[in-house]
Amino acid sequence: MLVSSIEGAMRTAVVAGIAFAALSQAGPVNYTQKYNWKNHEAEGSSIRALNSDDSWAPLQDYVNTTLWNEHGVDAVALDPNDASRVYIAAGIYTNSWDPYNGKIMSSKDYGKTWSRANFPFKFGGNMAGRQMGERLAVDPNNGSILYFGARSGNGLWKSSDYGKTWAKVTTYTAVGTHIVQPGDNGQNGDIIGLTFITFDSTSSSPGSASRRIFVGTADTSATVYMSEDAGATWAAIPGQPTGFLSHTGKYSPTEKALYVSYVDTANTYGGGDGYVYKYYVQSKTWVKILDDNGTGFGFGGLSLDPQKNGTVMVATYHQWWPDGNIYRSLDGGATWTTIWDFDWSGVQPPVQRRYNWDVSQATWLPEVTGDKATGWMMGTLAIDPFDSDHFLYGTGATVFGSHKLTNWDRNTKFTLSSLSYGMEETAVLGLTSPPQGPPLLSVVGDVGGWKHDNLDVAPAKAFLSPSWGTTRSIDHAGSRPNIVVRSGDDAGGLALSSDSGATWHVHASAGSWTGGRAQLSANGDFVVWAVNNALYVSVDEHPFQKVPNIPSGSYYTANDRKHNGLFYAAENSNFYVSTDAGTSYNKTTSSIGYIREIGVNPFRIGDVWVASTSGIWHSIDSGATFGRVGPATDAYHVQLGKAAVNNGYPAIFAAATIQGWAGHYRSDDGGYTWTLISDDNNGFGTPGNNVYAADPRIYGRVYIGTNGRGIFYGDANAASPVPAAADVYGQCGGQGWTGPKTCAHPWTCKVSNSHYSQCL
Structure with missing residues (x-):
């Protein structure tokens, strides 16, 4: 199980409550029997909305053969000023053997119904780098404006009509160059492309386009680009770090600073190095605020708490030993604490955790995760923008989270729970x-x-x-x-x-x-x-x-x-x-x-x-x-x-x-x-x-x-x-016959003539 985006679903649910999707599609037969379908928890990448009881409501169970590629979600975006509007970038693979191009799907009723804008190229909801992002974003000052960062060298795209139509931003030329494994015909052989888009909401007034926009790329030379004229022109931000890929970028309007996590590869299963930087817009300076110090992992999912200025959390990118870790800072990255600490003394258990573990919703988890209670393949992390005590993050096995997060700041244990009910992501x-x-x-x-x-x-x-x-x-x-x-x-x-x-x-x-x-x-x-x-x-x-x-x-x-x-x-x-x-x-x-x-x-x-x-x-x-x-x-x-x-x-x-x-x-x-x-x-x-x-x-x-x-x-x-079935010697067919047309086992309906068939 690999969850590529949580923050979008969380924000939809907190504002909008439960959201379901149902598209009207006429079937080919005269009679469709009503079936009572239930989803049985069993642990794709389709989208869910978070309910108030911590369960997840599916928004794409309508997907059938003709809409198959919509089960792949490469990015999620919400209008921060209109919770009813939800957007997803739908598509599964960019490989030659996937016949479907991508599409941006738009909903203005919390995901109940969808409109589609078809693109001339493919998206990759199950390709390498799917945890990076988000690569789809809504302008917080003007909800009609959206940007999408494509894979495969297809660049940056913009919509000015709520996602109905899209055009390539020709002035943005940095398409990303990173390929996890050149020549691979599977998930790792394509250009990762753009990784995130975020806005400075204070750069313009409500109703007009945000003037300052940031775009991240999977490129080791220049990874973060900025526009200060509402997307008319773009330039790499001077002085930025090089050598690693930008994974996630979040802008803090109160600090007037951009936080960016970096990793050395977009491989879905591991990173070997990385750091976190902070860019101060007014002073135009970059500051390294977190480094893995050569311990063999990078940094991925990153989230800010808009209710607590300077509060930031970041997850390690696929740290496998002894467990995945999460870093938390209350002072803008000047100092950090971790969700667990390692004790080298040998007196105590080596991993000292700040939390208790609750897997009552998935009691089988300890058998699968073993000693990795925090998780692995941690690609996305989100603090609830309306509740500082609530956070979620995705792992390779489940979605974990807590409703007592700020206990961490008081050095008091909080409960970390499996909160994935309704989030069945694994292939059966x-x-x-x-x-x-x-x-x-x-x-x-x-x-x-x-x-x-x-x-x-x-x-x-x-x-x-x-x-x-x-x-x-x-x-x-x-x-x-x-x-x-x-x-x-x-x-x-x-x-x-x-x-x-x-x-x-x-x-x-x-x-x-x-x-x-x-x-x-x-x-x-x-x-x-x-x-x-x-x-x-x-x-x-x-x-x-x-x-x-x-x-x-x-x-x-x-x-x-x-x-x-x-x-x-x-x-x-x-x-x-x-x-x-x-x-x-x-x-x-x-x-x-x-x-x-x-x-x-x-x-x-x-x-x-x-x-x-x-x-x-x-x-x-x-x-x-x-x-x-x-x-x-x-x-x-x-x-x-x-x-x-x-x-x-x-x-x-x-x-x-x-x-x-x-x-x-x-x-x-x-x-x-x-x-x-x-x-x-x-x-x-x-x-x-x-x-x-x-x-x-x-x-x-x-x-x-x-x-x-x-x-x-x-x-x-x-x-x-x-x-009903006709018994032996009973009529089972013929011109104008309206009775049973089948025979009880083991007899077979035999045609005598055009007017009469009999069970023999």
């Missing part, structure tokens, strides 16, 4: 819903995964022994659901549990392999592991054997929940079946499109479903033959859960494109007809980044794991109709 990578025990098991990036005993509260414990940062897959044995397997990104990357995920041990033959996708046979004695571009099988934890007759590649695997010997695998467009518990496979087809997911009926042997680039396919003979089902033209996921009371078919859930609309659907009649269950308020991002599980115990319940919004589970509205 795997879900499974067993027929007994906990209703859900999950695995996620960065913080491992959980056993979810109660869907209405956050899980109590993370998966331990082994504890991996990123866990890739999880599966339960169909006939013995207490047996669970998971795979993860560290040595010994395969673990087994015999008590539904409460305790674990490393698979005896896991060795040094990591990651991949692991599946259990129905009885739990066989493990098939797709890892190292091959398939391997182990029985009773004996050494893994490579499956000989399946080509190397990237695999999606699945198991039959009822038959211990049946396994399925997909490699590109090829479908394979194993009848000997994964020891060998036979290819049965390569003509159903690129296979993205295999779903199995947990109640029937050999009932297999496939989501592919050509739609949804179904087999009732263990994958020997397939037929295309329903109107989907493209599908990402298909999973099967408990049937309705009056229908023999299981509930089938799919993320698919039907009638041109990409969404989430359910079928109760074997895939003949589909009901759209996603809606304007619940889009779940792009289906390709979702993971699915259907509940085998509760009809109509599906779990959707997202890339940045945690886990949702949805239940069918009790008032919604369930299609």
Whole structure:
């Protein structure tokens, strides 16, 4: 979890209260079943608003496939004189493989609805340097004026009409030169660009444009530029420090001084050196007020307390040992204290903390963070501008904060709490819903995964022994659901549990392999592991054997929940079946499109479903033959859960494109007809980044794991109709027929003529 901006959300919430977003988008089907969706705390970068009870309200749950890149937020800005106006710079990656350009989104109703201004280049909400900033800002004297500092060498942009239209500021030529890792095709290979924009509110009167504006760049020669004529001309501020990148800049109008934190790199995971400087506008002098003194970190998030002149706080930039730290000064940086001190005497514990730790909202945190109670990857920090006792900062695991901050100044301990309820930022990578025990098991990036005993509260414990940062897959044995397997990104990357995920041990033959996708046979004695571009099988934890007759590649695997010997695998467009518990496979087809997911009926042997680039396919003979089902033209996921009371078919859930609309659907009649269950308020991002599980115990319940919004589970509205099914020999179709169009399991609707179809 990496939170790139807090101050904007805090200021919106304090002034405006709760804010929600819901865009009106017409679906492609005539009937959308109302689903009761809930977000289940599970620990992307979408925007939230802070509520008065310390919870966070999402503003972008409307995001679906067509608006996918809006889940990436590169910057947040608020109008300091009109709390209803919120702005975000939306876009995820600047790489060539991201097809979407960036956009500035504007709201004048606290984020309930949004307008969009499209840009001719990309933004990078998940690129390196995303903690720097803010690179989007509203003029405090004239709210119609906004500035945006772009990445990729695209410079500075300005709007004079509340973000509706934008133009490049051609007189500003310093676009930044820093690239974390030149040549990298991932997050580190692009120009970071501009890092922050801030104004001197005292440089003009309300209603006119602020004359003094500061812009930071990711450049080691000149990093801070200033305009004193409302943006007409710009120049690097003379005498400024060089050698490091500007990270965050904040202006104190009472001191007439600019505070700037510096670090030696924009790498998301670490900095090695840095300092904090203060620029006095009237005397035109720079003063170093904080230095890491060669201890191996730089400085990042910085905040001023507007109610307490000279009060400033700054976080270390990714200090990993012994913990991240926060510095606080009450005299403009002349003297500092830290949130913890190191005792070298050996008499006391080495880290002496000024706070007590409260993780009641995320009781699993100590298992993930270990001895790092302050945090790491601390990229943003904010003091509440309306409450000097309230502050928040983001870490690599959660959002921490306190409502008793000024206890620090009295040398009295304050409580540092996890305050991230509703701030689910980690990518969910795997879900499974067993027929007994906990209703859900999950695995996620960065913080491992959980056993979810109660869907209405956050899980109590993370998966331990082994504890991996990123866990890739999880599966339960169909006939013995207490047996669970998971795979993860560290040595010994395969673990087994015999008590539904409460305790674990490393698979005896896991060795040094990591990651991949692991599946259990129905009885739990066989493990098939797709890892190292091959398939391997182990029985009773004996050494893994490579499956000989399946080509190397990237695999999606699945198991039959009822038959211990049946396994399925997909490699590109090829479908394979194993009848000997994964020891060998036979290819049965390569003509159903690129296979993205295999779903199995947990109640029937050999009932297999496939989501592919050509739609949804179904087999009732263990994958020997397939037929295309329903109107989907493209599908990402298909999973099967408990049937309705009056229908023999299981509930089938799919993320698919039907009638041109990409969404989430359910079928109760074997895939003949589909009901759209996603809606304007619940889009779940792009289906390709979702993971699915259907509940085998509760009809109509599906779990959707997202890339940045945690886990949702949805239940069918009790008032919604369930299609009836005709019994054997009953009519199921024909011209003008208005009765049941499906047959109870296991019968099939057979066409006799254009006027009559019958269940046979």
